[in-house]
Amino acid sequence: MSEVKSIREAFAEASSFLSQSGCNEPQRSAQLLLEHALGLSGAAYYMALADPFPAAVKEAWEAGVTRRSMGEPVQYIIGEQEFYGRPFEVTPDVLIPRPETELLVEAILRYGAELWPDERPLTAVDIGAGSGAISVTLAAEAPAWRVCAGDISPAALAVAERNALRNGTAVDFRLGDLLEPFAGMETDILVSNPPYIPGEDIAGLQREVRDHEPRTALDGGADGLDPYRRMMEQLALLPALPRLIGFELGFGQAEQVAALLEAAGHWMEIITINDLAGIPRHVLGIAR
Template identity: 50%
Template sequence: MNIDRPSSIREAYMRASSFLKEQGVSEAAACTELLLQHVLGWDRTKLLLSWPESFPVERLAEWREMITRKAAGEPVQYIIGEQDFYGLSYAVTPAVLIPRPETELLVEAIVRLGSLRWPGQSPLVADIGTGSGAIAITIAVQCPQWRVWATDLSQAALEVAIKNGRRHVGERIEFLSGDLLAPIVERQAEVDILVSNPPYIPSADMPRLQKEVGQYEPHTALHGGEDGMNYYRRLLSEMDQLPSRPAIAGFEVGQGQAEAVEEMLKRQGKWAYTEIIYDLAGIGRHVLAWRS
């Protein structure tokens, strides 16, 4: 790709976006724009107003490296180290999954149910497998009176989550190292709300994942076992080790899994209500359960 000494920022954009499109990068124009904003340190408005300006020579080497990484398939979010979620910016590294917009629906549902059940009170929320911390932190921002804990088995992921937590809510979230509910069971804490976006990709689907996901995002946060349901079984089983069952539980699920996870919850016979939350495409993305 020829990006040496583009005459303007517009030319740098045109060359890079054309190159990425030729390399089969989806949404090449949008990716190029995000990378330009990052390398120049500008927001989108400043970028669009500055198309005719000369591209800074001192940024060319970094620009070339970023475009090369994107052409190889690396997610833009890992290249720039940031991803927006529910109006906040989160640091992301290859140690954590990149937060997705559909997960915002799960946060909204948990906040809605919890606020109805405990108006003005301080329920304890546990985010299991927190990754970047996006779910736990967004809940803490939306409901500042709630107590929020977050667990993860990966120490590298917890370091990212702690960084994000301090950035947005200070020390309000307690981050715990351990596998699923283990650190909470150890404390015998009475959890009111349990929420999780666990690994849910079936074994057979792992080799067929989009390149940006399968080659770059952490497999431990993706692979859900032979049928993709291992972690839902474990979460429901480990709830029985708590002093009392959470009053509300919410899970993100893979495409085509919502009905099966809802049926697992119903078979327990311990929930008064269940609900599937659908995204804008009509896909069941989240399953909720709550006691009367």
Template identity: 50%
Template sequence: MTEQQKLTLGRVWRLGAESLRQAGVEEADADAELLLLYVLGMSKTALLRDWHDPWPEDKSAQWQEALERKKQGEPVQYIVGEQYFYGRAFAVNEAVLIPRPETELLAEAVLQEVDRLWNGSAGGLRTLKGGTEMWSNASPDSPVVLDVGTGSGTLAVTLAAERPSWQLFALDLSEAALLVAKHNADVHEVSSRITFVQGDLLGPFVGEGSNYPAIDVLVSNPPYIPSSDIDGLQREVRDHEPHLALDGGDDGLNPYRIMAQQLGELATLPRIVAFEVGAGQAEDVAELLRSVTNWGEIRFVKDYAGIDRHVIAVR
């Protein structure tokens, strides 16, 4: 019996994790486990159950390829082709940003805020240009929601899946990203309630020629990394994730400045604007929103590290 035949699933995981660790991979144990589950096509529960089973030789080439890709700095999510968000698996590739856990808090905040504002109301109060107020024709439980910079579609798909009566628009400048988002919408069976739009920030919704409906809720996780900080990012992010989804200009605030200006050009203002922001940017983004109108409330939502990560403006 050869040494290779004596290998168990558990021993292969340990050897793989050590190999990644020696290559400087920070989360070697967790990444090795994810790669092993991917190569074997099994769940973590099944892996633990079969921990002492023999290693299947026919998986060796795929396993070594996955380890080498990880050693070169490729994010494990791109290698396995998916990342979980709000309890659902989303396909990802290098055309889209990898969903982060803190963005789940943005989805949660939007769900809670819409439920609070729309519960029992006859429609959404909007402000027209010039300050005139009117009620929208939106039904109490059917707001129109626009996700700007949808990427893999995590926010739009999650909101559509969690609230089947909502009408969603998912916008991105990248055609390749929209293809990923459409795939995820199909997988989670919400594509019939999401309209995908290619464009730059709010551009397609601004102007007299726009054929899109008024927006009740604007949610966005735009690029917010200052340009000068890109080179200093972790190599997995810097070398593999799309810079279009990372670079927010000189101070990281360019997308917010543009969207604040575009909000002022809309025929009616949303009732809710919810942005994810970079560390230290929350108050600056809030000030940009205050320049548009007098919001009834602007609050911050902290992420798991205690950083003000989301700005929620409500009318």
């Protein structure tokens, strides 16, 4: 990097460098790295653009830009991603929360309030906790609910626990495979964003995802649907089927996942929700 004179020049140079390096969203990456290095955000960042670039942060700033140019996701470099308006720690042990998952949380909250208008205590279980984005958000937005979450990765659960503490929520985290940690638990709501990428498709993913995000959070087996089938089988571990169930899924999988829910004969209302790009991204089952 050259000897830039202002923060604006640093942004421009980094954006150009990251673009030439083949990074997606080079300007957004440059801004997030700058905000992190400077300890600024929002209006304070924009007001500082004309200020001299501080020499004290040059080394850390250049190291971050270099890492990003090699394909490392900016969220892992700065250690954070916002979800539903809250900050979440992210590490390479967890999938980076995506904006489309906010739509799943929104739907669970909306239909949960509709099914249980008296706001009685409910138990909501999140399968595949990852960073805790879903479970922590549900606990924050619906404090009367008992929220539980499980993951097969101890490292992921450690991140999720820190995020629950950071955001002032109480979540019952459990280590184990899919529904197994919740055997015998009365469950009103079940939600999951499981691995859903077909194994043979992972090699063709963006390098940010393929080379850096945890494969166990991506690989859904030969057709990407293994976790859904296994969860449907493991529903027998619960005393009764939940009245509300919601899954996030991959491109072209909505019909098959909806069919799995329909085959159970419990959820009479099956709803498909599109993401912001118009792709069917979530399937919900509702038993009224």
